[in-house]
Amino acid sequence: MGAISKWSFLELFHIGIGPSSSHTVGPMKAAKDFMEKHLQQAKIKKLSFITVELFGSLALTGKGHGTDKAILLGLSMEDPETINPNAIETILEHIKTSKKIELPSCGISFNGEIQFNFNRQLKHHPNGVKFTSYSTDSRGAKKILLEQVYFSVGGGTILTEEEIKKLNGRKGPPEGIKIPPYPFLTGDELLRMCRETKKKISEVMMENELFYHSREEVTTAIEKRYRVMQECINRGMNQEGQLPGPLKVKKRAKDLKRRLVDALQNQRGENLRTLDWVNLFAISVNEENASGSKVVTAPTNGASGIIPATLRYYMEFCDGQPGDEETFILTATAIGLLYKMNASISGAEVGCQGEVGVASSMAAGALCELLGGTPLQVENAAEIAMEHHLGLTCDPIAGLVQIPCIERNAMGAVKAINAARMSLMGDGEHVVSLDKVIKTMKKTGDDMLNSYKETSKGGLAIHVNVTEC
């Protein structure tokens, strides 16, 4: 979307629930924000009922991505980071049967209807949602209390219509924000800052973080995200059954793990067994994401398996040490911010190259630094990973974040590892810069037909029949 509010990992790594950051986490935050506006303006007691309209990609793949459910949870003032995933079904069932949303101070009528505008897209962004609230007087006359349009611009970030108008087309930070010691806008600027200060990319990022937060806050927030990533892998590896939805996709992480442990015990296998583990780590996270569990957007939910899988690979197979996760996340952040500022991390805007491609690029650069890469090699690794995701479309079958998304994360993690290794074999000198590949990704996304941008109107989504029952 072309702008960030901080040079911080908090711009990219959010804790939320699956299956989608733009279609689940973002709309839930928007709904909660809308309710908070009523509280701030002392309008909550007058609120009688609410209508919700979805536009563009939010309407087209909203059912499969659980957008309607996320909105009901957000209107109930639930937060994606703190919600208990086990309580979700109870809350939704209560709204369905009582036709009411319960709030601490009152209950609001809600007939559960969310309007899906399949043929309308709002100006500014394909992921639009409009909330309108009404009061009703003693004679039954209704009056609009508040109206607000939000856009879910990728990775769980939301902008109001007023905010997006100010940002559209802007590359740098919005006016008035605090500028940290290293306010790089491009990969070239980042490399120059590293060269002049003889710092690694993670060190540059840490100085930026310390401009906004205390050391303790940085450590605590990164540890929290790292813990959620690990829990997600571990939980995913022990789940069986089917993923939700009409595809009836079988969860395979547990079986995959059993086979790998078995092969390990029997000393069977060839040199590439490590890749199977990387696949397992990514599949575990993305099966959890598809099941609506708690995940870290990295930088999105759809692509949430790549960074945890690559980081776990490093920790388990490359002799990772405690604290290395911080370096990994900071370097990954620097790369991710370049995409967020200069292109997009939204599948609805630029296709899957903006989700899986960006996550793979972030992971490649971060792994490269931990394996001893110079800033130039890190930039090269990030570039290689994106170069070979260019043109990747977003065509989720039945609008679910399952096929091709789950396996695609495994592929993205493997590509990240290979990109880091290829870069480390060279001296960092290369023809296509990261800046150029980011520009190309953005232009490719602009040229891509809408049917390939999270609308489920093209690609696998229309060539695979799904039988609803």
Ligand code: SF4
């Ligand atoms: S195809 Fe890619 S961008 Fe689209 S929903 Fe799946 S992971 Fe997200």
